Amino acid sequence: MERLRFWLLDLNYEVRSGRPEMWLWGVTEDGPRVLLIDDRRWPRFYLLPREDADVEGLQVQVTAQGQRLKDFVAARVAERRWQGRPRRVIEVQTRAVDAAAMGRLAQAFRKIPGIETALEDDIRWSVQYLLDCQLTPSTWWACLFEPMEGLDRPAAEAGLRVGRVVAEDPALVDETLPPPDLRFVAWGMLPWQAEGIMLPERDPVVIIGLYDGQTCYVLTGEERSLLEQFLAIWSRLQPDVVFGYGVNRWDWPYLLERFHRHGLALAVGRDGSEPHPSLYGHISITGRANVDVLDFATEISEVKLETLERVARYLGLATDFEEWDDWTWAQRWKQDPAAARAWFERRLQTLWQVSQEFWHYAVELSRLTGIPLDQVGPAAAGFRVEHFLLREARRAGELAPKRREQPYVPYVGGYVLEPRLGIHENVAVLDFKSMYPTLMLLYNISPDTYVPPSEKVSADEVFQAPTTGHRFRKHPDGVYRTVLRRLLEARQAIKERRRRLPPDGPHARLLAAQEKAVKVITNAVYGYAGWPGARWYARPVAEAAADWGRWTIRQAIEWAGELGLTVIYGDTDSLFVVHEPDRIRALIDRIRSRLQMDIELERVYRRILFTEAKKRYAGLTEAGTLDIVGLEVVRGDWAPVAQEIQEAVLTAVLRDRDVDRAVGIVRSAVQDLRAGRMDWRKLVIWKTLTKRPDEYKANTPHVAAAQVLLERGHRLTAGNKVGYVVLRGTGPLYRRVAPYPFVPVDRIDVEYYVQNQVIPAAGRILNVLGVPESRLLP
Numbered sequence: 001m002e003r004l005r006f007w008l009l010d011l012n013y014e015v016r017s018g019r020p021e022m023w024l025w026g027v028t029e030d031g032p033r034v035l036l037i038d039d040r041r042w043p044r045f046y047l048l049p050r051e052d053a054d055v056e057g058l059q060v061q062v063t064a065q066g067q068r069l070k071d072f073v074a075a076r077v078a079e080r081r082w083q084g085r086p087r088r089v090i091e092v093q094t095r096a097v098d099a100a101a102m103g104r105l106a107q108a109f110r111k112i113p114g115i116e117t118a119l120e121d122d123i124r125w126s127v128q129y130l131l132d133c134q135l136t137p138s139t140w141w142a143c144l145f146e147p148m149e150g151l152d153r154p155a156a157e158a159g160l161r162v163g164r165v166v167a168e169d170p171a172l173v174d175e176t177l178p179p180p181d182l183r184f185v186a187w188g189m190l191p192w193q194a195e196g197i198m199l200p201e202r203d204p205v206v207i208i209g210l211y212d213g214q215t216c217y218v219l220t221g222e223e224r225s226l227l228e229q230f231l232a233i234w235s236r237l238q239p240d241v242v243f244g245y246g247v248n249r250w251d252w253p254y255l256l257e258r259f260h261r262h263g264l265a266l267a268v269g270r271d272g273s274e275p276h277p278s279l280y281g282h283i284s285i286t287g288r289a290n291v292d293v294l295d296f297a298t299e300i301s302e303v304k305l306e307t308l309e310r311v312a313r314y315l316g317l318a319t320d321f322e323e324w325d326d327w328t329w330a331q332r333w334k335q336d337p338a339a340a341r342a343w344f345e346r347r348l349q350t351l352w353q354v355s356q357e358f359w360h361y362a363v364e365l366s367r368l369t370g371i372p373l374d375q376v377g378p379a380a381a382g383f384r385v386e387h388f389l390l391r392e393a394r395r396a397g398e399l400a401p402k403r404r405e406q407p408y409v410p411y412v413g414g415y416v417l418e419p420r421l422g423i424h425e426n427v428a429v430l431d432f433k434s435m436y437p438t439l440m441l442l443y444n445i446s447p448d449t450y451v452p453p454s455e456k457v458s459a460d461e462v463f464q465a466p467t468t469g470h471r472f473r474k475h476p477d478g479v480y481r482t483v484l485r486r487l488l489e490a491r492q493a494i495k496e497r498r499r500r501l502p503p504d505g506p507h508a509r510l511l512a513a514q515e516k517a518v519k520v521i522t523n524a525v526y527g528y529a530g531w532p533g534a535r536w537y538a539r540p541v542a543e544a545a546a547d548w549g550r551w552t553i554r555q556a557i558e559w560a561g562e563l564g565l566t567v568i569y570g571d572t573d574s575l576f577v578v579h580e581p582d583r584i585r586a587l588i589d590r591i592r593s594r595l596q597m598d599i600e601l602e603r604v605y606r607r608i609l610f611t612e613a614k615k616r617y618a619g620l621t622e623a624g625t626l627d628i629v630g631l632e633v634v635r636g637d638w639a640p641v642a643q644e645i646q647e648a649v650l651t652a653v654l655r656d657r658d659v660d661r662a663v664g665i666v667r668s669a670v671q672d673l674r675a676g677r678m679d680w681r682k683l684v685i686w687k688t689l690t691k692r693p694d695e696y697k698a699n700t701p702h703v704a705a706a707q708v709l710l711e712r713g714h715r716l717t718a719g720n721k722v723g724y725v726v727l728r729g730t731g732p733l734y735r736r737v738a739p740y741p742f743v744p745v746d747r748i749d750v751e752y753y754v755q756n757q758v759i760p761a762a763g764r765i766l767n768v769l770g771v772p773e774s775r776l777l778p
Helices: 055-066 099-110 125-133 223-237 247-261 293-297 308-314 326-335 337-369 381-395 435-442 479-499 506-529 539-562 581-595 640-655 659-674 701-711 750-769
Strands: 002-016 019-028 033-038 044-049 072-082 085-094 115-119 140-147 161-174 184-191 205-211 216-220 241-244 289-292 422-432 462-464 471-473 567-571 574-578 599-610 617-621 626-629 685-688 721-726 737-739
Touching (some): 002 033, 002 125, 044 055, 044 072, 044 099, 055 072, 085 099, 099 115, 125 161, 125 381, 184 337, 205 223, 205 337, 216 337, 223 247, 241 247, 247 289, 289 293, 289 337, 293 337, 326 337, 337 506, 381 506, 422 539, 422 750, 435 479, 435 506, 506 539, 539 581, 599 640, 599 750, 626 640, 640 659, 659 750, 701 737
Parallel strands (some): 184 241, 241 289
Antiparallel strands (some): 002 140, 019 033, 044 085, 044 115, 072 085, 140 161, 184 205, 205 216, 422 574, 617 626
16 A cells, blocks of 8 residues: 555446445656556435425335435435535435436435435535545545556557545645646547548548657558557557547547448557547547547637637747638649648647647646546536535535526626717726626625515515516525635735736746636636526525626716716726726726726727627737728628638728728729629628537528538538528529529629628727718729
């Protein structure tokens, strides 16, 4: 027996000889990879007795009935909290490791008179284990370790240390320590078919590669040999973290099918297992972290079409990589395989660069939420917040409510002041920092502090929302106040540590990733509170937070007027005012002292243009760059030609102060379109499918284009982006589209793009400045 320190990389459960085991995969301080098997715990859930029930008597009944049921192990009385109050409950231990089997067992016990409900039977055992042990992935731990002979799997990784966790739970070493020296690999593969419509049951993989930061291993040739060589290199590299781009949806499922077609096993797991689907649509590789970088790229709101090339350029990476779509890839591979191979190598190297930009953030997000590295990327914001709440609730002994999907009922959101149209000079933006989390903390807004209208309580015991009248107890602290206070304190502590370090040092970059992770979760708490699928959902919570937010921004606008500041625009948690430093400082001081809210001067625009619509404006920063919000240039459902022209128009009127030049830009573009001098790819409109094409009831252009792609052999589902071009003809628009890349260029409806793309996008800017649309047409 020895004491072992390890960094927790992955975990999964197994059932052997009827006993559930949790397998913890880690990396030790001195380098060896380790598997720690913990069979000390049983999966469990709780039965909540009625408040007047005989809890000990119910425990006896549960035990007696349980002994007749397949998966029952034991039942005992435990002290927990429910909705903020101490309660005595019955903890049921079970052999059932999946939520469905656990749910069936819980349903049988709920029928016992005196049992109010069952709780936490819908939480996966792997999550329960992490909560019970207060174990956090991507962090250093120590435990007593009893070595074993090895793993009884024929394809298990050589050199893997295997042993059992004995005695106590793993103990935290230091959550601030950086990760160990991990083995990273970026990988990708591409099949081939003449039209770029690749099907895994038909079309072979023609190129596959791995890049470890130093050597690029690129394989081509006969498919079976290529696949076997891939496994050999994988076995030699033995990666801990595997980076890909879009691999959860495409590469891993495709490669698995091709391996099976040859009677081969894609044994890439540390235990010799194959990749398999798991939570949130991700692909799990046992004992390793499969990180799909696309999951993190989709969080960049400024990048609408998340190709690897666009993400790399957004991150400012020096790369000459140009993304190819499937059709272009098919043509290039056929015409010049050597050039296509060189492009593929550049793609792997670019993927490596991009992955390193997201790596520290992924680690810190995993640490903060308690979600393993391979799952935290595809997990939606609501699930990230929920994991964090589950951990905090477990620390307090609070039982988690069940998740119940409910229909979404809209409620009044933030306050938006109508903008003053046109161009304004020298405008300052004042931003309330973490407005909604701060309001939830100040007024103790939480499901467990909510006071229903029927409940009588003294007015001095509650906070009451100004318009909705929702009431929340001032004491004790609700679950949201508890977690938000911890998050805000953590963020402040990280900021203080960053200030004492050189800004370009490795530790400062690690702290920056920590701060970003904390900020992301903090700001997502309010959205989670209004999500009907949340465990801790209560509609009055979301309504009250929005109510206090509207009251706060209106109060700030009123005080700005009293101080003589000209308010140009207001939006939810921001004010745009004419920049007068002394008056702005006075307003900030008043808000901080009277409202206990943090508001800062976020930026100053040299010039800013507001259109006729709320939440749509563009400003020229003091650094000379353009900030564009809500306009067509930053929206993903407009053709590139419209976006490029609108951005050029904004540059002309804001940076160059030249409206005539802006008009000339539009007229020239219209002439190029009509003369056929415009690259037709700039006319492709991209839209995302929000469900399967056959689930749409309305006829829309992108769905019609998707149907054509399906007929040609493509496979599409929710989340896929479909590009289309509008063709000449009669009838509704959806009957006049061709999907990218199958576009008859000589039939493109140029006038559609002039009248419905270019002129509206440019006109939104120039009409505000008094330029009629008729001036934009040559």
